[in-house]
Amino acid sequence: MQLSATPYEERLTAPRSWWFVSFLVGVSFALILLPFGTLPLLGGLVGGTAAAAVVASAYGSPRIRVVGDALIAGEAKIPVAALGESEVLDPEEARAWRTYKADTRAFLLLRAYIPTALRVEVTDPEDPTPYLYLSTREPERLAAAIDAARTAHA
Numbered sequence: 001m002q003l004s005a006t007p008y009e010e011r012l013t014a015p016r017s018w019w020f021v022s023f024l025v026g027v028s029f030a031l032i033l034l035p036f037g038t039l040p041l042l043g044g045l046v047g048g049t050a051a052a053a054v055v056a057s058a059y060g061s062p063r064i065r066v067v068g069d070a071l072i073a074g075e076a077k078i079p080v081a082a083l084g085e086s087e088v089l090d091p092e093e094a095r096a097w098r099t100y101k102a103d104t105r106a107f108l109l110l111r112a113y114i115p116t117a118l119r120v121e122v123t124d125p126e127d128p129t130p131y132l133y134l135s136t137r138e139p140e141r142l143a144a145a146i147d148a149a150r151t152a153h154a
Contacts, residue, residue, distance in 0.1 A: 007066065008145035010136055012111050014060025022052035062109060064134055066145040069153040071120075073109045073134055080150045083132075084121030086143035091115035094135075103130050111135040118142050 026049025033044035062074040071078045089097060094117040098110060107122075107129050118139040120132040136142050 009065045014056045018056040025052035082124035084123040087119040088139040089117040108133045
């Protein structure tokens, strides 16, 4: 697979506060197991923290990539030839597209802790998806990478 002219890769990592919450979940498990002794207390602390961290990491691990002639967003792989215009969404506009402007048929790679997003039209007549909503910290770079990949493979 050939790389695009402007390669792009971003991991939508969970915010730091989620890791602190994971530790607090471990403390909660430790307190629940406190009456059973020191060893169960330590097991609850380590096990609860690890379980909560795995959940936070799994939710915060999707990647957005432009590779070759495809946009890969989480589990979805879309050829850039099937994509139309991109619209960079500021925090206020991104919130609007997450709520009252949203179309139920759209593909959403949504992470509410990322305030900005990119909305990309889907031009494939066979695809019922009207657009992609991609939470991203760098929407301008992602739009440029999609445009460059589309131009390179046109």
